[in-house]
Amino acid sequence: xxxxxxxxxxxxxxxxxxxxxxxxxxxxxxxxxxxxxxxxxxxxxxxxxxxxxxxxxxxxxxxxxxxxxxxxxxxxxxxxxxxxxxxxxxxxxxxxxxxxxxxxxxxxxxxxxxxxxxxxxxxxxxxxxxxxxxxxxxxxxxxxxxxxxxxxxxxxxxxxxxxxxxxxxxxxxxxxxxxxxxxxxxxxxxxxxxxxxxxxxxxxxxxxxxxxxxxxxxxxxxxxxxxxxxxxxxxxxxxxxxxxxxxxxxxxxxxxxxxxxxxxxxxxxxxxxxxxxxxxxxxxxxxxxxxxxxxxxxxxxxxxxxxxxxxxxxxxxxxxxxxxxxxxxxxxx
Numbered sequence: 001x002x003x004x005x006x007x008x009x010x011x012x013x014x015x016x017x018x019x020x021x022x023x024x025x026x027x028x029x030x031x032x033x034x035x036x037x038x039x040x041x042x043x044x045x046x047x048x049x050x051x052x053x054x055x056x057x058x059x060x061x062x063x064x065x066x067x068x069x070x071x072x073x074x075x076x077x078x079x080x081x082x083x084x085x086x087x088x089x090x091x092x093x094x095x096x097x098x099x100x101x102x103x104x105x106x107x108x109x110x111x112x113x114x115x116x117x118x119x120x121x122x123x124x125x126x127x128x129x130x131x132x133x134x135x136x137x138x139x140x141x142x143x144x145x146x147x148x149x150x151x152x153x154x155x156x157x158x159x160x161x162x163x164x165x166x167x168x169x170x171x172x173x174x175x176x177x178x179x180x181x182x183x184x185x186x187x188x189x190x191x192x193x194x195x196x197x198x199x200x201x202x203x204x205x206x207x208x209x210x211x212x213x214x215x216x217x218x219x220x221x222x223x224x225x226x227x228x229x230x231x232x233x234x235x236x237x238x239x240x241x242x243x244x245x246x247x248x249x250x251x252x253x254x255x256x257x258x259x260x261x262x263x264x265x266x267x268x269x270x271x272x273x274x275x276x277x278x279x280x281x282x283x284x285x286x287x288x289x290x291x292x293x294x295x296x297x298x299x300x301x302x303x304x305x306x307x308x309x310x311x312x313x314x315x316x317x318x319x320x321x322x323x324x325x326x327x328x329x330x331x332x333x
Contacts, residue, residue, distance in 0.1 A: 026097065026158035028202035029068035029081055030228075031317060035154045036080035037229035038321025039328070042240075047325070047332040051076055051146060058143035064089070076150065083151035086144075096124035096152065098161040098169060101258045102278040103266065110251045121156045122250045125149065132331050150324060157320035159261035159312075160200050162254045166276040170196030170265060172284035172291040173273070175299040177203055182295065189283040190291045199301060200265055204313045207306055229321075236318035243319050244326045253323065260312060268308040271297045 174182035174192035284291035
């Protein structure tokens with residue numbers, strides 16, 4: 001099954017309702033940067049040195065258009081959002097950001113959900129780690145591989161990047177989010193915003209992280225974001241040893257996120273959504289107009305949903321940061 005998780009728009013509620021463009025990419029700017037900030041705290045000296053060296057030897061192309069506008073970030077944190085920008089140049093890397101495990105699928109062989117023709121987040125992470133371990137890889141190849149790893153470890157921990165209900169990971173589930181009703185954005189593809197995927201990418205985080213000016217975040221906003229990463233790191237530090245008890249296992253991470261999607265992303269919705277029969281979808285107009293059918297459920301998400309899901313989102317951010325550090329520490333012990 002191939003689905004494409006590309007752009008959407010959703011509403012942020014910050015006192016008054018404002019519509020801003022969203023990438024529909026896992027965790028958005030703040031989330032990915034928090035994950036990288038947490039990971040940096042747990043890198044061993046060798047991994048920290050190698051990461052700095054690799055990124056310095058082949059910096060991000062200054063001509064690449066960047067969605068996230070924060071200035072003054074260190075190269076490791078700045079690299080955390082590069083893969084989303086890069087796929088505007090290389091659309092074939094789009095499927096690397098997720099894996100479509102159908103709702104209701106029993107835990108087992110995950111390879112059937114990772115098409116060889118396109119790849120998925122598991123195969124992409126495996127391939128990029130192989131590049132990092134390859135002494136013959138060029139400086140550019142190693143830097144790009146590291147930037148992919150920093151980003152994709154975050155993606156695999158966003159629950160809706162590891163599940164689908166013929167709905168493109170919740171992109172085809174219109175919701176009202178803190179009073180902002182869903183609006184149709186593309187008549188042909190039947191896309192709406194806000195939608196469930198966008199709420200998990202950024203909406204939930206925007207309610208516990210500082211707001212961002214999409215054009216020019218202030219130094220104070222950037223500092224506050226780093227402070228939030230410090231808080232999340234501290235709050236979950238006691239659980240770190242249980243999150244990475246054995247070898248690195250991307251499939252286990254994906255299954256874990258998939259199960260969280262079922263229990264929380266879908267499970268805490270006001271109206272239960274039935275499990276669809278898995279079928280290929282290319283837009284929200286497929287599967288008998290799935291987004292239009294979901295719209296009729298009138299899912300209204302507010303404080304109850306936020307209180308039930310924000311702790312899960314925070315834990316996934318912390319878990320992704322710790323596991324990213326563990327992965328890099330295993331490459332450079």
